[in-house]
Amino acid sequence: MKAAVLNEQPGELIIENLTIDKPAPGEVLIQVVGAGLCHSDLHFMEGIFRTTLPMVMGHESAGIVQAVGEGVTYVKPGDHVVACLSIFCGQCHQCLSGHPYRCANPKATSRDKGAPSRLTRSDGSPVDQMARLGGFAEEMLVHQNGIVKVTEDMPLDKACLIGCGVTTGFGAAVRTAKVEVGSTVCVIGAGGIGLAAIQGARVAGANKIVVVDLSTSKLETAGIMGATHFVNASEVDDVVAAVREITGGGVDYSFEAIGRAQTVRQAFDMLNVGGTATVIGMVPSKDVVELRGIDFLQEKKIQGSMMGSNQFRTDIPRMIDMYLNGRLLLDEMVSKTIQLEEINEGYELMKAGEVARTVVTF
Ligand SMILES: NC(=O)c1ccc[n+]([C@@H]2O[C@H](COP(=O)([O-])OP(=O)(O)OC[C@H]3O[C@@H](n4cnc5c(N)ncnc54)[C@H](O)[C@@H]3O)[C@@H](O)[C@H]2O)c1
Ligand SMILES: [Zn+2]
Ligand SMILES: [Zn+2]
Structure with missing residues (x-):
């Protein structure tokens, strides 16, 4: 065969x-x-x-x-x-x-x-x-x-x-993070995994769903999946500031669906007080993610998700x-x-x- x-x-x-x-x-x-x-x-x-x-x-x-x-x-x-x-x-x-x-x-x-x-x-x-x-x-x-x-x-x-892809992205939203009704969400990376995470957030009843990607066509597809707000990372200087502005202070749930230390950091930095960042992307084993320690005082959390x-x-x-x-x-x-x-x-x-x-x- x-x-x-x-x-x-x-x-x-x-x-x-x-x-x-x-x-x-x-x-x-x-x-x-x-x-x-x-x-x-x-x-x-x-x-x-x-x-x-x-x-x-x-x-x-x-x-x-x-x-x-x-x-x-x-x-x-x-x-x-x-x-x-x-x-x-x-x-x-x-x-x-x-x-x-x-x-x-x-x-x-x-x-x-x-x-x-x-x-x-x-x-x-x-x-x-x-x-x-x-x-x-x-x-x-x-x-x-x-x-x-x-x-x-x-x-x-x-x-x-x-x-x-769908089990992973959808599951990351509904099973790993347990997105709440009325919450604000951001998904970074709108490939197969990110698009499924957006759908999970929509089905779970999220209010605002922000999507970040470098490609206009991906952002358009994300809109069909349920994203409500769009950030083209190739057109803004500061992705975190853009998401904070759209959501009036940050998101309750963020998802990294790319696999890069830099975007994992963005996912954590865009959280509102008490928010949770879920890392789905496979970050290269040699790469280290740096976070600001003081953010933990605001009960911000970061977790991985394996296959949703x-x-x-x-x-x-x-x-x-x-x-x-x-x-x-x-x-x-x-x-x-x-x-x-x-x-x-x-x-x-x-x-x-x-x-x-x-x-x-x-
Ligand atoms: N945790 C798990 O169990 C699990 C399961 C499956 C896949 N994955 C991982 O999830 C990740 C995503 O997989 P995929 O198949 O959706 O990939 P993909 O290549 O289809 O999608 C990645 C998306 O990220 C966008 N992107 C790239 N760099 C960006 C940046 N700097 N800012 C914003 N957007 C950017 C691309 O335009 C693309 O739309 C991969 O690392 C994959 O290995 C993890
Ligand atoms: Zn896979
Ligand atoms: Zn077993």
Whole structure:
């Protein structure tokens, strides 16, 4: 089967023909229908974060079950599923205390060291899977606890977006930060994640939702998602001052959806007294974020959000229902649909900052 492989860091993706194993006990083989381009893959392609190589990239995919391994009762061939990298064991302290997205026992849902690789090249050498999914491929072989069954009414080329970007952004607003009715919000960065955070804030009942981005087209899309006020960071000298002016003193909730120390600092500095900044972006591990200590006296808070603090087996079917009822917008988030062979061009468009989400269809 065809898959997009990262062989060096930094590096582009190469389309290769790989062999995919049969499902082992607990595993599910999926025919991929749609795969979204998330910025996290780009961080690895640019070498900002290190990983094992070679690796099939992609972690935002949806498809149809083809075969299941021994002991799999959750799905059967023909079922429609969305994959999520928050693969849970269901038995560790994190899983059992209501935080399955922080599962502390990934071994329980992975193949044993020394077992045959799920993916191999024709010479038998192993190929890894991004986030244990490897979604930029015609087929995915994953643990059953990394998928959720969804209704067949849901188009899979839209459902894939919920696998990472929408779960992460929407969840950051409603689950991690718990945005309150009538509050003021600012989202910095209006890519797939930021646009979903804006939607989460809208659904949660926020009053003012300010969006900050460098691109006019992104700001326009953010308006469709529910943003009420707009700051083009390339046109103002001081983003924090602009947001403070719009909100009359700062926001109750800010979200950083880019992954830069400088914008994390902005997210904290634009808070009103008692406000909370939530960092969603993946900030390079070598970068340090500096904050003014005195701000803590005003009960300002800063926190991270991992995959929107999701419980995806229940969250994703709900979000799909919201899409089918017109409450969650996904069609408007897709700027472009491409073929797997065009994946590097898709990432070039993301770097240029002109597309919301690009989706590979198979
Ligand atoms: N926390 C998690 O679990 C999690 C999950 C998925 C993705 N992420 C991370 O979230 C971040 C966003 O991902 P994405 O797919 O939405 O990326 P994206 O590239 O689609 O969007 C980023 C946006 O930020 C804007 N931007 C860039 N620099 C800016 C600046 N200085 N000021 C204002 N706007 C600026 C760009 O124009 C773009 O619209 C990435 O770091 C990604 O790795 C984190
Ligand atoms: Zn992602
Ligand atoms: Zn666990």
